[in-house]
Each structure stands twice: as structure tokens, then as C-alpha cells.
Amino acid sequence: MALDRWIALIILVMSAGYAYTAFFAMDGSLAPFMRNNPIWPSTFPKILSVMAIFGAVVILLGFEKGSDAPKTGEIDYRRLTDYKLGQAIVLLTLMVAYALLLRPVGFLAATVGFLVAGSLILGERRLHILIPVALIASGGIWYLVQEVLGIFLRPWPFFMGV
Secondary structure, eight states, X not given: OOHHHHHHHHHHHHXXXXXXXXXXXXXXXXXXXXXXXXXXXXXXXXXXXXXXXXXXXXXXXXXXXXXXXXXXXXXXXXXXXXXXXXXXXXXHHHHHHHHHHHHHHOHHHHHHHHHHHHHHHHTOOOHHHHHHHHHHHHHHHHHIIIIISOOOOOOSOGGGOO
């Protein structure tokens, strides 16, 4: 079986578990007043799980393929070493570092650092554009999450006491 079908099979199994949770386990703990609402907290997970199962089945049955030869621009898994795996591994490591540094360093510094370092890894060299964009994006996301949604998100490092 081809690599894409193995991945589709894994996604199908995970989506089936997610669908079971969305359809049967999530709605049991709803408050009584929420049971009359047209949209429940499990509505989006239900839609997402059904779409993922449908997509995985389409890939498993091979409906999306026209031929076995990879077209121009597609990733050929037989020549995986020809791609920039080093960049991908460094980006994955950077994502893990971002997740680990989010609380001790604070959202703003960790996010700006992640965006700047990730862009540099991918080849962006115009720092006079990159840094202000990272600052504005981080500040905007923090403002939306903290002030608009009302979800506490520590903006500064832990030693600043905010």
C-alpha cells in the first residue's frame, strides 16, 4: 500500500475515535439549558470528524488519483531525500521550543521569536519588514485573545509578574 493510503488509514482511525467522542461522549455532560440550543459545543467536532472520515475514505479508495506517476509540483515520496528535510526538522524543533517557552518567556516574546526565527529558516532576509510584521501580528493576536475573547494569555515573562 502506498504511503498516502497508510497516512489516510491512520487519519481514518483517528477521525473515527474523534467522531465517537464528538457524537457520543461530548453531549452527555451538557448543562440542561444548553440542550435546547441549535448549535452545541460538539457541532464543529461532528462536522470536522465527518469531513475527515470522508476525505480519508476517498484517499483509501483511490478516487483522487488519476495515475501513479507524480505530477509536476507534487512530492515524490520515493525521492524524499532530495527535499529540504533539514529545514523541516529545524522548523519542527522550533515549534517544540515555542510550545515549551510559551509560559516562561511569555506569549509576545515567544511568538515574535518563533515568527522571526521561522522566517529566517525559510529564507526571508528583509529584517526591516520581518520584525515589525512579527511584532504587529503577535500583538494583534494577543489583543484579540486577551481583550476580545477574554482568555488570559500571559504576555510577558513570568519574572515580570504580570
